[in-house]
Amino acid sequence: MTPRGAELAGYQGQPGSFGARAAARWGKPVAFPTFERTLRALLAGEIACAVLPAVNRVDGPILESLDALARSLTELESAIAVEAEIEVPVRLVLAAPPGLALESVREIHSQAAALRQCRHLLARLDAIPIETHDTAYAAFRVKETGGPRAAVCSEEAALEAGLLILEEDVSDVRPNTTRFWRLARAGATADAVPGNDAAPDGPAPRAVFYAGVRASSALAEAGAELLSLPGTPGDPVRGFAVVPEKNVARAAAGTGRPAAGERVIWLGPAPEFVRPPRMRDIPKVTEVREPSVVAVGPFVVGGGRRAVIAGPCAVESPEQIARLARAVARAGATALRGGIFKPRTSPYSFQGHGLEALGWLKDAGDAAGLPIVTEVMAPAQVVPVAERADVLQIGARNCQNYDLLKEAGRSSRPIFLKRGFGTTVEEWLSSAEYLLDAGCKNVILCERGIRTFEKATRGTLDLGGLLVARSLTHLPLFADPSHAAGRRDLVPGLARAAWGAGVDGLMIEVHDAPESALSDGPQALLPEDLEELLDEFGILPGTSGSVERIRRAIDVVDGGIARLAAQRLELARRVGAIKKASGRPIRDEAREASVRARFAEALGGDTPGATRLADTLIDLALEAEGGKEPAIPRGS
Ligand code: PEP
Numbered sequence: 001m002t003p004r005g006a007e008l009a010g011y012q013g014q015p016g017s018f019g020a021r022a023a024a025r026w027g028k029p030v031a032f033p034t035f036e037r038t039l040r041a042l043l044a045g046e047i048a049c050a051v052l053p054a055v056n057r058v059d060g061p062i063l064e065s066l067d068a069l070a071r072s073l074t075e076l077e078s079a080i081a082v083e084a085e086i087e088v089p090v091r092l093v094l095a096a097p098p099g100l101a102l103e104s105v106r107e108i109h110s111q112a113a114a115l116r117q118c119r120h121l122l123a124r125l126d127a128i129p130i131e132t133h134d135t136a137y138a139a140f141r142v143k144e145t146g147g148p149r150a151a152v153c154s155e156e157a158a159l160e161a162g163l164l165i166l167e168e169d170v171s172d173v174r175p176n177t178t179r180f181w182r183l184a185r186a187g188a189t190a191d192a193v194p195g196n197d198a199a200p201d202g203p204a205p206r207a208v209f210y211a212g213v214r215a216s217s218a219l220a221e222a223g224a225e226l227l228s229l230p231g232t233p234g235d236p237v238r239g240f241a242v243v244p245e246k247n248v249a250r251a252a253a254g255t256g257r258p259a260a261g262e263r264v265i266w267l268g269p270a271p272e273f274v275r276p277p278r279m280r281d282i283p284k285v286t287e288v289r290e291p292s293v294v295a296v297g298p299f300v301v302g303g304g305r306r307a308v309i310a311g312p313c314a315v316e317s318p319e320q321i322a323r324l325a326r327a328v329a330r331a332g333a334t335a336l337r338g339g340i341f342k343p344r345t346s347p348y349s350f351q352g353h354g355l356e357a358l359g360w361l362k363d364a365g366d367a368a369g370l371p372i373v374t375e376v377m378a379p380a381q382v383v384p385v386a387e388r389a390d391v392l393q394i395g396a397r398n399c400q401n402y403d404l405l406k407e408a409g410r411s412s413r414p415i416f417l418k419r420g421f422g423t424t425v426e427e428w429l430s431s432a433e434y435l436l437d438a439g440c441k442n443v444i445l446c447e448r449g450i451r452t453f454e455k456a457t458r459g460t461l462d463l464g465g466l467l468v469a470r471s472l473t474h475l476p477l478f479a480d481p482s483h484a485a486g487r488r489d490l491v492p493g494l495a496r497a498a499w500g501a502g503v504d505g506l507m508i509e510v511h512d513a514p515e516s517a518l519s520d521g522p523q524a525l526l527p528e529d530l531e532e533l534l535d536e537f538g539i540l541p542g543t544s545g546s547v548e549r550i551r552r553a554i555d556v557v558d559g560g561i562a563r564l565a566a567q568r569l570e571l572a573r574r575v576g577a578i579k580k581a582s583g584r585p586i587r588d589e590a591r592e593a594s595v596r597a598r599f600a601e602a603l604g605g606d607t608p609g610a611t612r613l614a615d616t617l618i619d620l621a622l623e624a625e626g627g628k629e630p631a632i633p634r635g636s
């Protein structure tokens with residue numbers, strides 16, 4: 001997502017370079033010949049941000065760019081902030097004009113930093129490194145001049161220049177990456193403009209420029225990553241430090257009083273993460289900060305934690321809710337829903353059993369180990385319901401009932417706010433602003449279908465609106481496929497779509513006798529449907545499940561593993577065939593090591609079991625590629 005529309009992001013190099021790729025993440029890339037020129041353009045306001053390489057995985061700090069930044073900070077006293085950092089994969093290739101064989105390469109052209117990242121290659125080929133100011137430029141030079149010259153550059157740049165790739169991925173360490181910083185003029189960052197989507201692509205480093213011995217030791221003690229530069233006679237130790245979030249306060253205190261002649265300049269945002277809102281009128285909902293996490297006992301959502309609230313539309317009797325609480329807990333739901341006050345279109349329909357049913361709901365939740373979620377429809381219901389309910393729901397019809405929002409926001413309970421079926425995303429978020437403004441710390445938003453011309457479904461689940469909301473707010477976002485569909489058969493499909501779109505959770509209505517339910521029977525899933533769906537999402541069954549229940553979940557996982565294993569082996573076969581056809585050796589030690597490391601990491605590290613499984617998977621893949629004789633079956 002680019003910040004502030006089509007803003008210009010300056011970088012050093014030319015199209016096809018890694019800098020250009022990094023800059024494209026943050027705006028319209030504009031090339032400059034040098035780092036100094038890029039920084040000057042930033043300070044002159046010609047570009048919105050400058051994108052500089054800071055640290056490479058193989059080579060460490062990129063001296064050329066950091067030194068230019070250091071000089072800009074000290075000599076020009078410029079006010080620059082490091083707004084964000086992204087890591088860009090650096091797949092360097094060795095490329096040459098058609099006709100030049102690998103053995104005949106005598107000169108390798110590339111940027112100094114890139115040459116330092118492939119010393120093994122230089123040593124192996126016994127070629128002379130020739131520095132150019134940019135990797136993409138090296139590719140064009142080599143094409144133009146011909147002779148025994150090759151370039152180290154991106155695959156993209158090689159193809160653009162009309163070179164052939166002699167060797168892929170020539171970095172000394174693979175995968176190789178470079179961390180780029182997005183720099184802005186300090187004070188010119190993140191204006192609060194409605195619709196401004198200046199969310200950082202990566203976490204902003206708390207970057208510090210320092211000069212002097214005392215500052216460097218204070219930063220090192222605070223756990224900072226030091227990016228040292230050669231320094232100057234006046235500033236014997238200088239460089240940049242990246243301070244981990246949790247140590248910012250310590251580092252700031254330690255570097256607060258530098259010794260005479262030492263300097264410390266903070267280039268990061270204010271120590272706390274909260275930054276100007278994306279929309280001025282709804283600041284608390286749209287301020288840029290880490291995703292909010294709402295946690296009530298086993299129910300934890302937001303910031304990567306996902307959960308499901310399930311239960312009947314209405315609490316009908318103590319027995320009904322107790323049974324359904326057990327059923328949804330066994331399926332894997334982590335919160336129980338059930339209406340005690342029901343907003344019904346007809347005054348003659350069942351209106352809910354009221355406060356008496358709150359006790360039934362609470363007892364059922366306690367017995368199943370689940371927190372409870374129930375709707376309040378009027379300000380007067382807030383206090384009595386908040387006494388016992390864990391989460392208060394505000395339903396679609398009351399999304400813009402501002403007195404109710406204010407009263408609910410004052411209760412100490414988390415609020416589950418449904419989107420009204422006639423409210424825009426902005427109006428929905430404005431309603432959430434009422435809750436936060438009233439002091440509520442924990443708000444969850446839920447899209448439940450809006451009203452459109454389509455009558456085939458009860459509502460239209462607005463996934464686009466959900467994604468828009470995701471880009472604007474830090475609050476957890478749910479979808480309710482039950483009320484959107486109004487029909488049981490459509491609920492799993494909508495649930496999958498919402499899950500795939502990245503919601504933090506789902507609210508799903510469940511009933512074990514839907515035909516006799518007092519409300520919303522036609523849209524209720526049966527408990528076994530819920531089990532199947534949650535297994536699909538990888539949500540673990542509740543701890544009270546039977547062996548059969550857990551086996552059903554295991555079968556789904558095994559099915560997934562088997563499908564992925566078959567896919568993996570087919571890919572190995574294909575890569576094996578390509579290698580054979582091109583005469584390339586099947587085995588590649590570096591590649592094997594990186595695949596092994598990936599398996600080991602995914603399987604939980606260096607335990608003997610994980611290593612054994614990783615070895616087996618590698619063996620099978622090699623066998624499929626044709627690089628290894630089929631393993632002799634061990635034992636029986
Ligand atoms: C409900 O959750 O039972 C309900 C009435 O939902 P909505 O407000 O979304 O219609």
Ligand code: MN
Nearest residue numbers: 313509519520
């Ligand atoms: Mn309902």
